[in-house]
Amino acid sequence: MRCLLILFLTLWAPMVPAQTNEVDLELLLLVDVSRSMSPRELEIQRRGYAEALSDPEVIDAILNGLTGRIALSYVEWAGADSIRPVVDWTIIDSAADARAFAGAIDATFRNSMRRxxxxxxxxxxxxTLNENDIDGLRRVIDISGDGPNNHGGDVRIARDRAVAAGIVVNGLPLMTRDGIGTRWHLENLDDYYRACVIGGPGAFxxxxxxWVEFAPAIKRKLILEIAGDTPRLWQAQAILPDAYDCLIGEKIWRRNRVYELP
Structure with missing residues (x-):
């Protein structure tokens, strides 16, 4: 009898699925908290992400993927030395997981940082995408910001490194003008993001x-990224990399560095 039991377990074991960290998507949410953002904007932004991640349509998009799970991390950033993870990599495979992640974002409020x-x-x-223990079928960086790069090196080099590593970079330029002075404002920030920031297949x-549009925009963006659909309307097509001054942010900062705001 014991021999038969051992034989059964030997034959059955390969049929048991291995526990892995494979997910449909590794999605890194990089959220701007530079000093050009007002406290009100920071609060709207944080709650907008929390609201979107709790939305039934976003949760359905997560659960209806190939594996029915994604990995998320939420990180705030400003200057090159001012980057802080708020919620580290977490596998989401249920509505409860999504709502818990959203709650962790909404429970955190910190002051803005410089540059x-x-x-x-x-x-x-x-x-962080290269070093985590998660095996994503796709890897996406979702970066929001209300101004151009003005610190820490050429943004195009960083973007190209991400694309070379198989990472898609999508952009959410915040063009509300609520908390930023005119001297720091870049009128065509969306064009800057298209030319200088985003990259990879289907990047948009x-x-x-x-700010009224923020939460619905986050929801729409998350669904597009999680479902893997190509959002043709917002893809970067019109602006060639050499047709836009991708160092405009550094030039604006040098011109106004006496204020040293963003």
Missing amino acids: TSISGALGYGIN VLPVLS
Whole structure:
């Protein structure tokens, strides 16, 4: 009898699925908290992400994927040396997981930080995606910001490193003008993101023109990223990399560095 039991277990064991960290998507949410953002904007932004991640349509998109699970991390960034993880990599495979992640975001509120280093944030994103123990079928960095890069190196180099590593970079330019002075404002921030920040197959930009639009925009963006659909309307097509001055943020900061705001 014992021999038969051992034989059965030997034959049955290969049929048991191995426990892995395979997910449909590794999605890193890089959220701008530079000093150009007002406390009100920071609060709207944090709650907007929490609201979107709790939305039934977003949860359905997560659960209806190939594996029915994704991995998320939520990180705040400003200058190259001012990057702080708020919620580390977490596998989401249920509505309860999604709501718990949203609750962890909404429970955290910290002050803004100095400067704006999109390049530093992308560099951090590449490292954390390469170093986590998760095996994603796709890897996406979702970066929001209300101004161009002005610290930490050329944003194009960081973007190209991400794309070379198989990471798609999508952009959420915040063009509300609520908390930023005119001297720091970049009128065509969406064009800057298209030309200088986003990259990879199907990469897209979704501008936010008012804070009323923020939560719906986050929801729409998350569904597109989780479902893996190609959002043709917002894809970067019109602007060639050499047709836009991707160092405009550094030039604006040098011109106004006496204020040293963003």
